[in-house]
Amino acid sequence: MTAALNRITTAIGMHWRGWLIITLCFFVLYYVALLLSMVWRFGNWPNYVTGYDWFGNVAVIISSTPSVSDMIPIILEEWLLEVGYMNMSFGNGISEWSLNLIPAKMLVILILGMMIATVWALQRESLRSCQRLNGKALFATGVGSGFVALTGATMTWVVCCATPSWIVGLAMLGMGVATANWLEPFGTWIAVLGFIALAFGIYALAREPAQTTDGKTKEENFTSYGGTLKAGG
DSSP: HHHHHHOOOOOHHHHHHHHHHHHHHHHHHHHHHHHHHHHHHHHOOEEEEEOOOOOHHHHHHHHHHHOHHHHHHHHHHHEEEEEEEEEETTTTTTEEEEEEEEEHHHHHHHHHHHHHHHHHHHHHHHHHTBOOHHHHHHHHHHHHHHHHHHTTTOOETTTTTEEEEEEHHHTTTTTTTHHHHHHHGGHHHHHHHHHEEEEOOOHHHHHHHHHHHTTHHHHHHHHTTTOOOOOOO
């Protein structure tokens, strides 16, 4: 475990600029992709943006909610920003669809970006030392990333539900609304499974033996050329 953690921190340290860029780019592009997917699906560009006093609202929730067990779930659902399309054909208008930025979910996506960037850094180190790519570990990280990204979406659609939810994405892809609503309670568990798969994939990449493309370890290759191994070499 310690060796794997050391390899992870070393890989991030050696490629910290790329790691940071990938983390931030993934975070930004994720929400841009969500917004563009809704524009493409419904054929309307957003015509309103609404900001919310997240810090003020959280302060009110803390001061007015005596139970911590009730307070935390409410805070986790507080909105920061809403971007969507308002159909003005109905009275004062109705929001047909929107993308919502919720700090708790944004943190999840940021962590996902950090983990994806870590996979990249580990792979850079593997390629630099001519090691084979671990296909199973990469598959696990890919599946895990997909699960977390899917359940991290915070969108609304008037046909589906009135609160931001990941199931809007399923409904947009053609799944029946009733089926999507039935799946909604499983979102947290799917996200947890995704993070577990990601963590195991990263651990597998970090602990795999230093095997090169010719099937030998770096130490074996070094010895075959008449070298003498040194501690830590």
